[in-house]
Amino acid sequence: MELKIQTLSFKHCLFFFTFQVVVAFFFFSATFQGKVKPDDIFVTDVPSKPEEPVKIILLWTWPFGTAFPLNQCPSQFDGTGCFFTVNRSLYSEAAAVVLHSRDVCSSKNQLPQMQRPPNQYWIWFTMESPSHNPNTGFMEKLINLTMTYRADSDIFTPYGWLERHDGTENVSIPEKTKLVAWVVSNWNPNSRRVKYYGELKNHLAVDVFGNxxxxxxxxxxIETLSKYKFYLAFENSIHEDYITEKLWHNALASWAVPVVLGPTRANYERFLPPDAFIHVDDFPTAKGLADYLHALDKDDNRHKQYFYWRRSLKPVAPARLNSHYCKVCKAIKEAPSYRTVPSITNWFK
Structure with missing residues (x-):
């Protein structure tokens, strides 16, 4: 019995050996005749295309000391191929260094002092107006890219914008029980907005929030401001494209009609439909504006017309600065020929 099993095992081995020889013969014959390509067999031996090196983007400071998640870019901002960091030990390897103006403006010593690597981009970032950006003179001929709310910046970072939707968005106006609100923290009696309010309050009751x-x-x-029909989106200084969270967040997020005081109506209309806001310059006097708001308060149909644009558009106001910084990645990958901005002071005024 045992001998029989061994005999059978030998026969089986002989069979499989013969079978493998035959298969190998036909396989290599086909290879020789060009029917099977060597790359089909040894595909793992073909070197893969090397990936582009990761671009390090160094935040020289947290803006105003406020930290936020890094390397977590929103879906609409492509952050692939970039690594964001606040680790200054990576300075010599960084493709770009973002300098938040208000955090480095007190002294040139607050800028990087180490030898600058060739073709490293220094990016000047600010969301403040020229009236609140001091000491830009010592940055002359040091900056390669600008990053601001101005539309002509190398990296455009507005306070908000409009996006189209498919028409399924809910455009029902929240119930309004109050008339006009204004939130103000910087009370400068010499500013245009405070002077204008001084005239307006003689003809219109305004609830003022703040210090x-x-x-x-x-x-x-937002819950509080949503009770008001109108919001005074008065900017603290008047400059091109300087349209801040006062409009994008305070007014539009609370479904209050913005009453704006800032750049010209034409400037606002670059970013908003003309019937999305009321401009103080549309009226010769503050009393004229007050009379108009009182009339709208009594006419629901006319008031609702300021919301028709929401049937196809919705306002977006990023809550964090990470969306602004995420734009640096795309800008660096698509940056024009390396150059230096001659004068930040002359450009940003």
Whole structure:
């Protein structure tokens, strides 16, 4: 019995050996005749295309000392191929260094002091207006790219924008029980907005929130402002494209019609439909504006016309600065020929 099993095993081995020889013969014959390509067999031996080196983007400081998640770009901003960091030890390897103006403006010593690597981009970033950006003179001939709310910046970072939607968005206006609100923290009696308010309040009741005025808890910001039909989106200084969160967040997020004081109506219309806001310059006097708002308050149909644009558009106001920084990645990958901005002071005014 045992001998029989061994005999059978030998026969089986002989059979499989013969079978393998035959298969090998036909396989290599086909290869020789060009029917099977060597790359089909040894595909793992073909070297893959090397990936582009990761571009390091160094945030020289957290803006105003406020940290936020890095390397977590929103879906609409492509952050692939870039690595964001605040680790200054990576300075010599960084493709770009982002300098937040207000955090480095007090002294040139706050800028990087190490030898600058060839073709490293220094990016000047600010969301403040020229009126609140001091000491730009010592940055002359040091900056390669600008990153601001101005539309002509190398990296455009507006406070908000409009996006199209498919028409399924809910455009029902929240119930409004109050008339006009204004949130102000920087009360400068010599500013145009405070002077204008001084005239307006003689003809129109305005609820003013802010320092030493009506309290407005952060967690109830939008909930509170949503009760008002109109919001005074008055900018603290008047400059091209300087249209801030006062409009994009305070007014539009609370479904209040913005009453704007800032750049010209034509400038606003570069970013908003003409019937999305009311401009103080549309009226010769503050009393004229007050009379118009009182008339709208009594006419629901005319008031609703300021919301028709929402049937196809929705406002977007990023809550964090990471969306602005994420734009640096695309800008660096598509940057024009390396150059230096001659004068930040002359450009940003």
């Amino acid at each position: 030493q005025r009506l309290p407005l808890p952060r967690e109830k910001h």
